[in-house]
Each structure stands twice: as structure tokens, then as C-alpha cells.
Amino acid sequence: MKTPSEIFEILKNEFGEEVILGYHDELPVDLYIEVHPLSIHKVAKFLRDNEELKFDVLMLLSGVDDANGKKSKDENGYDVIEGGTLSVYYHLDSMQLKHKVVLRVATPRENPEVESVEKIWRAADWHEREAYDMFGIKFLNHHDLRRILMPDDWGERYPLRKDYHDPEYYNGMKVPY
Amino acid sequence: MTNLYDSLTEILGSQILAYVIGAALPLIFVLLFVVVAVYLERKVSGHMQDRLGPMRVGWHGVLQTIADLVKLLQKEDIIADGADKKLFNLAPALVFIGSYAAYAAIPFSGAFVGTGTDLGLFYIAAVSGLVVAGLLLAGWASDNKYSLYGALRTAAQIVSYEIPTAIIIIVMAMLAGTLSLHEFSEMQTSSFWNWWILGGPVAATSGIGKVILIPFMVAAFIIMYISTLAEVNRTPFDLPEAESELISGYHTEYSGMKFAFFFLAEYANMFAVSAIIATVFFGGYQSPIGYLGNSLGIPGLIPFEQFFWFASKGIFFVFVQMWLRWTLPRVRIDQLMVLCWKYLIPYAVTILIFVGLITIL
Amino acid sequence: MGLKTEEIVLNMGPQHPSTHGVLRLIVELDGELVVDVKPIIGYLHRCFEKHCEFLTYPQIVPYTDRMDYLASMYNNFGYVLAVEKLAGIQVPERVEYIRVIMGELQRIASHLIALGTYGLDIGAFTPFLYLFRDREKILDLFEMTCGARLLYNYMWVGGVSHDIPDEFVPATKKFIKEFRPTIKELNELLTYNKIFVERTANVGILPAETAINYGVTGPSLRGSGVKWDVRKDDPYSIYDRFDFDIPVGEGKMGTVGDSWDRYYVRVLEIEQSLRIIEQAIDKIPPGDVHEAVPKRVKVPKGSVYARVENPKGELGYFIISEGKNNPARVKVRPPSFVNLSVLGELSRGHLVADLIAILGSLDIVLGEIDR
Numbered sequence: 001m002k003t004p005s006e007i008f009e010i011l012k013n014e015f016g017e018e019v020i021l022g023y024h025d026e027l028p029v030d031l032y033i034e035v036h037p038l039s040i041h042k043v044a045k046f047l048r049d050n051e052e053l054k055f056d057v058l059m060l061l062s063g064v065d066d067a068n069g070k071k072s073k074d075e076n077g078y079d080v081i082e083g084g085t086l087s088v089y090y091h092l093d094s095m096q097l098k099h100k101v102v103l104r105v106a107t108p109r110e111n112p113e114v115e116s117v118e119k120i121w122r123a124a125d126w127h128e129r130e131a132y133d134m135f136g137i138k139f140l141n142h143h144d145l146r147r148i149l150m151p152d153d154w155g156e157r158y159p160l161r162k163d164y165h166d167p168e169y170y171n172g173m174k175v176p177y
Numbered sequence: 178m179t180n181l182y183d184s185l186t187e188i189l190g191s192q193i194l195a196y197v198i199g200a201a202l203p204l205i206f207v208l209l210f211v212v213v214a215v216y217l218e219r220k221v222s223g224h225m226q227d228r229l230g231p232m233r234v235g236w237h238g239v240l241q242t243i244a245d246l247v248k249l250l251q252k253e254d255i256i257a258d259g260a261d262k263k264l265f266n267l268a269p270a271l272v273f274i275g276s277y278a279a280y281a282a283i284p285f286s287g288a289f290v291g292t293g294t295d296l297g298l299f300y301i302a303a304v305s306g307l308v309v310a311g312l313l314l315a316g317w318a319s320d321n322k323y324s325l326y327g328a329l330r331t332a333a334q335i336v337s338y339e340i341p342t343a344i345i346i347i348v349m350a351m352l353a354g355t356l357s358l359h360e361f362s363e364m365q366t367s368s369f370w371n372w373w374i375l376g377g378p379v380a381a382t383s384g385i386g387k388v389i390l391i392p393f394m395v396a397a398f399i400i401m402y403i404s405t406l407a408e409v410n411r412t413p414f415d416l417p418e419a420e421s422e423l424i425s426g427y428h429t430e431y432s433g434m435k436f437a438f439f440f441l442a443e444y445a446n447m448f449a450v451s452a453i454i455a456t457v458f459f460g461g462y463q464s465p466i467g468y469l470g471n472s473l474g475i476p477g478l479i480p481f482e483q484f485f486w487f488a489s490k491g492i493f494f495v496f497v498q499m500w501l502r503w504t505l506p507r508v509r510i511d512q513l514m515v516l517c518w519k520y521l522i523p524y525a526v527t528i529l530i531f532v533g534l535i536t537i538l
Numbered sequence: 539m540g541l542k543t544e545e546i547v548l549n550m551g552p553q554h555p556s557t558h559g560v561l562r563l564i565v566e567l568d569g570e571l572v573v574d575v576k577p578i579i580g581y582l583h584r585c586f587e588k589h590c591e592f593l594t595y596p597q598i599v600p601y602t603d604r605m606d607y608l609a610s611m612y613n614n615f616g617y618v619l620a621v622e623k624l625a626g627i628q629v630p631e632r633v634e635y636i637r638v639i640m641g642e643l644q645r646i647a648s649h650l651i652a653l654g655t656y657g658l659d660i661g662a663f664t665p666f667l668y669l670f671r672d673r674e675k676i677l678d679l680f681e682m683t684c685g686a687r688l689l690y691n692y693m694w695v696g697g698v699s700h701d702i703p704d705e706f707v708p709a710t711k712k713f714i715k716e717f718r719p720t721i722k723e724l725n726e727l728l729t730y731n732k733i734f735v736e737r738t739a740n741v742g743i744l745p746a747e748t749a750i751n752y753g754v755t756g757p758s759l760r761g762s763g764v765k766w767d768v769r770k771d772d773p774y775s776i777y778d779r780f781d782f783d784i785p786v787g788e789g790k791m792g793t794v795g796d797s798w799d800r801y802y803v804r805v806l807e808i809e810q811s812l813r814i815i816e817q818a819i820d821k822i823p824p825g826d827v828h829e830a831v832p833k834r835v836k837v838p839k840g841s842v843y844a845r846v847e848n849p850k851g852e853l854g855y856f857i858i859s860e861g862k863n864n865p866a867r868v869k870v871r872p873p874s875f876v877n878l879s880v881l882g883e884l885s886r887g888h889l890v891a892d893l894i895a896i897l898g899s900l901d902i903v904l905g906e907i908d909r
Contacts, residue, residue, distance in 0.1 A: 059843070059871065060871045062869040064858060065867070091854075095750065095764075095771075098771065102843070122748075122751045122752045122753075122879075123752050123876055123879070125879060126875065126876070150580060150583070160587060222663070225664060227668060228667060322548055326570075326890075413733055503663055503664050504662075504664060506660040506728075506737065507660060507662075507733070509889065509892070510570065510889065510891065512737075
């Protein structure tokens, strides 16, 4: 069993400062390790295969809208957020060594791109499709990235972003009633 | 015992009219039976599943089937656009004709036999093939992939299971020396010890032979019961209409009166095979305990008593079919084929060989 | 010369008697053999996660009921556990015992539905009704306590909504006594029935490695031989005080990890839940259930991930809060969502009838998958 700070030290020694961006333990309850979005694949493979760590279960992969950009209102009165980041949180667990860790990657809002970890944990397949569906985060090297919960022709609108508003018409039907 | 035809011809004076009425009587019986059977099925299934079944329409739900019939009659007859109309309409008719034609050879009582043919059993096996044709037509003409699946499964199932049935028919024909169901019933007269399930009439086989035959007869009965269960598409062999997989199999697209036809045909078929088994193995219309007519001295009562015994045996086997339906789960298509070709047919052939040896010796 | 055959694409549409809810399966068939299965979900999406961002923490509890509507107590349980962990609220002992008893009763009810509908898919119509008769008794217990039969809104942040009435303990004991013969009846009627075993043994074999990689949890994982249960391996509430076993699939009727194993693990888990209830029902300490329920839930900034063992698998709640009254993000990890993704892998090379058997053994609820 390893504590999160020990895991952070191992990762930093392995990958260096460019990839492992930081270790946040200032907030209560859950501490997380920040990783660069385009190298998450390497880090994940190391986490799964290393003998001391052996993280063989991906419990949860969730997209989060940090809403830390500049908020303004556009001409129709809807919120618009510019700048800022969208993040993805990975909750990993090890069945054999019984320890957990949380990773976070942050990508810019305008062009969110994260490497996919689908080949490492097959559980990530549907979770990443859902993060794409709800936030618009593109996962590179995913074999079949399409919408999972919303209809396929919903367009460029991503529902769980903080500046999302319902469309006026969808396929000829009036949406707000 | 006088023949019904002769009595009718005397009364009505015209042979053709007698024949028409003679052919219509089983139809009336079948329709009445279906009304009773549908209600019986719902009540039996209800009580086996720890619930009550229909209770509101009439006293304890007796009029439920009539309500259902009225509902089905006034429903709109929907035909899908891509369906082949002629074949679509022809299919239910074919299925019902195939089921009903078997009634021509089944003796309802000593005085009434539809036809006096010597080929009763052979004719029944032959005419059941029409049912397969009807089901295939129904599946193909519906323009629906699910129906097609159901129809193909049905065809494979019915055709395979006709073989054990036919082998058992050969066994019984060897023993009895006749294919006519009327003579089968006449042979098993005067007490239940003469029934074929218990070795057959004493005149046909000697004392020891009769006792040796009993296990073979019981095995033959079981094989024939299972095969005919498969032929009428009842659970555990109801893949063609497997509700949870194919919605309704070959009759998915049918509504209203045509659906009622399929229903009618299924219950008619059920009774027909139960009647055949009762006649071949269990004495047909013979009573196990002697006739009231004889003891009371009214010979005219006897045909009606025989009819009563015949109907009760038939309904009892239908009840066992329903019992099996609500207890057992469904088998898969390849397991069905394995059961038929690897188990039932070898057993049936073994029985054939042994019974043949016994008959010769 | 060979016959050119084509593959059919069969659409088991959103409305179908056997898919447990509105699930659409696009099945590519070669005769009766399945080549590929693609599940399409989203027909029951009700935007749970978006709603949570506009509601206060106690207001979210009724919404969590409606996700897995067949095991509502456990959905509540997971959510209030997460909020209490983040806010640092300690609940009294009485509340813990009541929560465990309600949770285990809910587990039995959910497994009864799973077993009954599985029998119905295979074609056995009768066990379904017998099991529902017994589920009615559990629902009566719930109605006695909180007035609702299906969606309870029972566990609040810091406590439970209603205290258990005086009749509850004797009624539960009576239920346990009457229920044990039913499991025996179920085993005779369905579990060891030759036709049922033929339909489900050696069908949909899930190897343990694949299961762990796909993130499968719950009875589906334990059916493959992996002894992993959140109640024992990552204990929450007071589960570490009770003595119960974790049943694991052993390949009794076929190979380890086939559909019969997954089904049998559920049958054995019912017995284990009865054990837990028997141990807990006598030890409920007195107290006030509303003691620790705060008037306004004050949650500091931070994030938390809490998981519980839902009857269907591991249910997780990931809550991020910015210190305000509403959470900034609530993400749910539904067990059925992850379990369903393994369907394509399991059903390659089987027949269409087996597809139904595999889908039934995974035990999914669409309300949970789509949220």
C-alpha cells in the first residue's frame, strides 16, 4: 500500500517535471496528481504495469468544466465563457495492493485534446465517449469516438459545459416549452 | 352399435346432407373445445403461479374467452406494405386446414368416425405437413425478419420431430396389425387392462409377451408425447413463438381474425395430438370401468358415454401439456435438434427393433 | 462452388420484451451466429448530472432514487456517504444500523427481480411470479417505514427521513423466517433445472482478466472467480462489524465465469444478506435519527469519490464542490454502464438465444446507464 505522496515521488522520478505537473493536497479529502494531457498514455501504462503500483482498475473517468475563464454574456443574454480549461479526472484503483490514486489533466477550452487510455483499460472506452459527448473533449487514438447519450445529430453543442443553453429548434420541434 | 351416418341418413333421407353434418360436428366440437381450453389455460396458469387468473367476466371469469373473441373479431385487419398479400392471407387458412383435417380420422365414439378409412394414422401424419407449409408462408409473407426467423425455426423443428412420431406409429401398427384408429379403439375394449400402454389386448399377445411389452410401451408413449409436444410448438419447444426473443415469431404481423385463426389452429392441434395419444395408448373412447348403459340396460346411452370418456382423456392430456408449459423453461434451437436426432430417434429405433422381435416370437 | 451468404443486421429495437428497459442492440448475424453486437443507449437520458448543478445538496437525494429505480436505497446511500465524507458529518449509530438493514433488504429485492426476469427471458414463466410474491413482503416493510414502495427518498444527508416504527423489527424477523423456504423452492424450480442449466452454462464466459480490465464489478465480476466486494475490501459505514461471506463463481455447472455462475452468485448473495440482517436487527441502539441532520449543509471546497456496493456492482459518486450551496459537478459511476460495455466481447460466436441469456445475466437497469 502506498500513500499518494509516495506514488507522486515514483512518478516524478520516472517521468520528470514536464509530464507530472504537480501534486495538489491543499484541499480536503481527495488529493490529486496533475499530469500533462498529451502524455497521459505513457503515465497510465506505467501505472498499470509497474510492480509496486499495479493499478489494474480504472474506476472512473470524468470530464469536468472548471469554469475558470472569463465570463461574459453574448447578444442573446446567454453565458459565454472564454479561456480557462476543461479537465479530466482519472480515479485508479489496485485490487491487489489496495491503494487508490487520482490523476487530473487540464486542457484549454478552445481546443481540448487528451490522449486516450482506451488501449490500457478497456473500461475507458465508454467513459471517454461520454466525456466527449458531454464536454467536447477529443480523445486522440480512440477507435470509435462518437456520441453515446445524446442523439447523433445534436451538433456542436456539449450539454455539461457551464455555458450551454438549449437550442431553439431541434429537427423542427420547438425545444423550450 | 349403429353408425352415426346411417342414423343420420335415415333421419334426413340424403347421404350428402348426412356427410356435411358429419363433417361439421367435429368443427363444432373444436370450437367449443377452444373456448374451454383458452379459459382452462389461463386458470391453470394462474393457479400454478399463485394468482387467480380471470375473475371478473362472468362467474370466476367463465365468459373471458367470449369477450376475447368479440374483441378479436372487431379489430382492424392490418397488412404491412411489403407483405405479399395473397400468401399472407393464405397462411392462416392453411394452418387451420392442416390441423382440422386430422379430425377426420379420429374416432370420437363408437358410433361416430369421420371417415372409415383403413389408413387413419398414416393419413394424420401426412396431413400434418400442411401445417408446416402454412407456417413457412406466414413467416415469409410477413416481410419481417423476426417472423422469418420464427418460420425457419418452426420448419426445422416440425420436420425433425415428425420422424420419432412416425417411428412410434410404425411400432404400434406392427403390434396392432392395423393403421385405422377406429380399430385401435375397438381392440382395447372391455377393461383398462387391455389398453396398449399396459401391454395390449390379451388376444393379440400371449401372457408373457404382454408383460414384457409394458416397459417398451411406456417408453414409446413418452417419446411420442415429447415429439408431439414439439410438433404443436408448446413449451419447452415453443421457439417459433418465443416471446422473449422474437416477440411473437411467425405470427408477429397478424392482427384480428387472422391471429385468432392461428390461435384456433394451435388449440385444435393440441387436442388432436392428445386425442391420438389417448386413442393409440389409452383406449380411445373405451371406458376403464364398464358402461352405465350396459348396467342400466339402455344401449343408446353407450355412444354418449364413450364420447365422454374420449373427451376427458383428451382434455387430461391437454392439461398435462399446459402443466409442462408453465413449469419448464425453453430449450435452444441446437439443443432441440440434438434432442431429436441424437436421443429420441435412436431410442425410437431401438424400441422398434425390440418390439419387432417380440412380435415375431 | 460455395454459396454466397450475407450477414443480416437485426435491430433489437428500443422496445423489446427482453432488453431490460429501452436498450437498442444492433446485431450482425450470420444465420443464427452473432458476429457483432453494438449497444446504443441514451433513450432514457434525463440529465441527472446537469440538474445537480442547480440544486442544493439535500435536494439532490430524490433525484438519485430515480437512477437505478430497482435499488433506490443504495443510490441514496452512496450519495449521502459522499456528501458526509466531504462535509465531515458523523452520523449516530442508530442511523448506521438502519441504513445497513435497509440496504440489505433492498439488495434482496433487487436480486429477486434479477432472478425472476432472467427466468422469464429463458422461458420459465412461473418463478418470476413466485419471486415477486416475496418481493411484495419486502416492499411492505419499506412502506411501513417511509410510506413509499419504489422510490424512497429515505436517506438524508446526516440521517434518515423517518425512524423505524415499532412493528418493523418483528415484521422483519417474520419475513426472514418465511423467506428461507422460497430460496429452496427457487433452486429446485429453476437453478438446477436441466433445461435451464443447458441454456446458461458455458454461455458468455467472461475471463477474470478481461473482467478487471473492462471495469466490471458486482456479481458479474464475482461470477468470474474474482473475490472483490467493496463491503469487504474498502469498507464503508459499519459493514466491518458483520460476519458474512463473499460468494464466488466456481464453474460448478460449466466453466468459471459463464452465465450460470453469475446467476448463482446472486442466489447465494441473497442468503448472505439475510445473515447480515439477522445480525443487525437485534443490535439497533436507541437514539434520535435526526440528530445530525444539519439545517444547511455546509460543504467546503474540495472533491471526493465515494463508492458503495450496489446490488448490480460498484456505484461511485464523484462530487466537486466550490464551497457554495450547489455542487459544481456530480458524476455518477453506474455499475450497469460499465457492465454493459462488455456485451460485445462476450457474445461473439454465440447464437441469438444466447445473446438474451448473456444480457439477462449481466443484470442491467437502463435508468442507471442513461441517468
